[in-house]
Amino acid sequence: MAVAVVAALMLAACSVTPPPPIVGTVPPVPSAPAAKPGEIVVGVDSIAGGYNPHVLADQSTITTALSTMLLPSVFRTAPDGSPQLDRTLMVSADVTNTAPYTVTYRLRGDAAWSDGAPIAAEDFLYLREQMRDEPGGVDSAGYRQITDIKAEESGKVVQVTFAASYPGWRSLFSSLLPAHLLKDAPGGWEQVLESSFPATAGPFSIKQVDAARGEIVLERNERYWEQPAVADRVILRRADQAGLTDALRTGHDQLVVARTDAGGVAMLQALGERVTVKSAPRPTVISLFLKPSGTDLADERVRTALVNLLDRDEVIKVGTGGGPSLRADALVLAPSQAGYAPTGAPLHDQAAAQSLLTQAGYSLTSGIWTREGRPLAVTLGAPVDKEPYLLVAKEVQRQLVAAGVQVKLITPAADQLMRVSGTDAGPDILIAPRPVGDNPAAVMASVYGCPTSTNDASTVLPGNVMGFCDRSLQPTIDAALNASMPLTEAIEKVEPRLWRQAVAVPLFQSADSVAARAELTTGDLTAPLNAPFASAVSWQRKQN
Template identity: 40%
Template sequence: MVAVLALTALLAGCSADPIPAPAPAPPVPTVQAETTQLVAGITDIGPGFNPHLRADQSAVTQAISTLVLPSVFRPDANGNLQLDRTIATSAQVTSTAPFTVSYELNVQASWSSGAPIAAEDFVYLWQQMRSQPGTIGSSGYRAITDVRSRAGGKAVDVTFDRPYPYWPELFSGLLPAHILKDAPGGWTAPMANGVPVSGGPYRVMGVDRVRGEVLLTRADPYWATPAVLDEIMLRRIDTPLLTAALANRDIDLALPDAGPDVDRAIAAVTSTGGTGRPTVQRAPRPVVQSLEFRSGGGPMADPRVRQGVAAALDRDAIRRAVAPAAVPADAFGVAPSDAGYEPTAPAGAPARPDPAASAAAFTGAGYVRGSDGQWQIGGSPLSLVVGAAADRPQDLAVARVVVAQLKAAGVRATLVTPPAADLFAQPTVTPATPSATPTPAAGGAGPAPGAPTTPAAPTTPAPTPQAAPPATSETPSTTSTTSAPTGPVAVDVLVGARPATGAPGPRLDSEYGCPDPSVPAGSPGVSCFPAVQPLLDRLTSAQTAPADPAALADAERVLWTQLPGLPLYQQQGLVVSTPQTDAVTRVTPGPLATGPFTGATRWNEPEPKDR
């Protein structure tokens, strides 16, 4: 043992200094990939983003519904509905007594919050669509008697009160029940300035109403094929700045409404980044601009007054003043964009202005025309309230012309402009009136080139009403000679857009059929005429395409007689793209229901203009 210790000490004494540890390798520099983005110019952001509310209809809401919200069926390139297997692996009729449709949901499908896309989302949408006012396409949901969950919420059985051949149109744009069902104002408020979670390839990262921007970012994680682009920016661009925005490629895509000013702005673009003129594709908007008459109360409850008002209005003059590129809409149940569309409007009044017919209708209702030219009964003037949403500029522009035409016809008319969320849902509204001199909306031009493009968080201030076009010879000021109402009022003539998608039968029944008893009485858009309901029942049960022709023709005749309102026109939109955008997107107007962002998950970033 002593020898061993001695040997160890000797070896230690002879050893050199310890070899130092090698220096750590320098860190490998990481290259952060640049964010890929496409910027689309839009006309308006819109009041909100619930795709099931008439108040929220806009190009932005359509894009969000297409890219953010899950749908069981989606239209293909020809507009035919196809099962979206990222959401449901199967959907089929499993019983005829009672009529039952069974859905097997994709077990991987989930909201970005981590909650599964499940039966509770079906239940929530069904319950809201049949009970809330101001919805789009409620007919099919009213026919549902029960929605049952199976397989832990990943299978759904939906039963109907009758055979319903249009069931594939239902459960599009599902909403996150786990968030909305208990939220204050859950049907509308959480979606007024964004969408709380995503169930699709993109999510709404932020909405900045001052700058006029909505930012969509790729939803990570996402269970299906991810989108190629990191971001899609929707940016409001005023028409006077459209030429420069396209020429300088500050935007890659523009989606304006067609019109002379827009046409001139696009024609002035000789090239985009020096590589060629933009491509322009025309496409109808998925709505028909319309008037609605309050047939359930007030002066308009008398059909003769509705006939007199309709005969006093010049629909062509309204269209020329507000949307000269739009296509006249001369039917209630079908739109000019529908295959086989044929006008159903009668040759004269009420489809065409006829002062003599208007006067005869008012006289028949007991009104006389005073020396001041005003129609009155028992010494009281015929007075109507015209309503248009302050945050829907085109509606407001239409209302200005309607008010002017009614006044010229001897009808006292007052314009009120509440928020869209109130106008389309409440029986009465606070009579806010527009200013005589509209002020342009802030941020209409969008940020200057090179400015930051990240919008604010969804907790932005309430929408600021965007101004309607200034009064012209055809759109005079709405300043009334009568005092404005001081308390809540019911709107007699409501200006709004009605959907132009889906089968004609359910479309007509949704708009003009008798609502579910739970819908609040007096809600706007509720017109229930016993003479037309049996025809609507036939139309929603018809299995022929597009619908039972005889029932459709009879329904149109009744509606033109009863006059729940007047269709005006279908606005035409444009898809304007640069050559660089076309090369990486092949963008098209897309199916009417889902629009130009239908294939956006496959789009790539256009080549930067400085390359």
């Protein structure tokens, strides 16, 4: 009997299978070796593409990092938020004529892409054409002011003519792209920088993008014509919050730039004096957009009711997880921008929502709002591959369903979602970024302006992400764009109307936790729009 018991136990031990994996978690990244001399490792929460800084679908910390370190820009945002001519690329950029309004750009003769091709007028022309013609652009309104681009002196002098006075021209032509490689690339604009960079023109170049390992390796660009980067290489390495904190503690990482919740912030701060922890706002405001069309949402009363059904405080709490962020209560300016002030915010008013839905012909039957026997149903869209958009969307869905609205949540890839938003195929409600730029008038025109026509009357350029157009607001938006009306005055006229029409609800401006070890010398870690990567060329790690 004793032998039989032992045999049974041995058999049981041999047949035990490991527990099933936990569904929904990110696979752990294998432990990485400590950074080598001349190497700086930056811990991030994601390296997921695409990496096109000019489209809303690709807005992320990793996109900002790569575009800042790899791509050339005519102007860059200074620490005080003002545009500053980048003399690593430019000789000059000036308004040289007022009728027609013309800006002349003179590029350095030695500025070239990493494959040896010169940075030239064709790169300006390519970017303008894509931003004008393709939907989902970050600053499409500014590029649509351009009527002509001419090249001189082998493309190193570029003359750009505008339809009218355009004081915001300094916000254009940042993160230029290599037109000679991309203009005929398979997949077109949709696939630009989807997984890597075919050529770069900054202090660093791409050595490797390893999605499986969660790593992007950048090396000093030996073909860079300006002062070379101090570091031999910069590695962007993905990990979860615990992994980021541990890598910083052990010195495997020298810097962390990542989205964190309250627990992640606490872990970083617990590292003590060895690490400096700050927060840096991202150039996006997480927002809720309502498409003013379709069977239900074409009625302003229904849109307003849906907004009033939402507990916005709870949505923001879920979306931020208590981590660094800035609550947003304005439709044009972001909380991190000069001149920002709350302009209004929807109330969580269930009684008002019920009254509005009743006025619109709906009745609450068995806990469901219906009209003529049909339930009030909406489609809610959020990108599956981006956070915190999906978290926000699920909370919005939960609240609306609890209030008696049927909600179908769709989660395609970000680029697919942004391409159909504003069309009949797009969702009724969209969780998406509102860009934050150094030209707020262009942001207002891009996000809330009507579609524009070209010289060909049959061609209409893409509109904003929600397909919204109020022709009575357009003259004010245009006046702010050409500076014939001060931005503050335009905002005072436009925002109250936008709030009443319930086409957009700002939630919060995303922010990253930025934590640096004491041995890393950096520039300003919280500079606006591109922190902390703007100073990467001078990053240096002191050796112990």
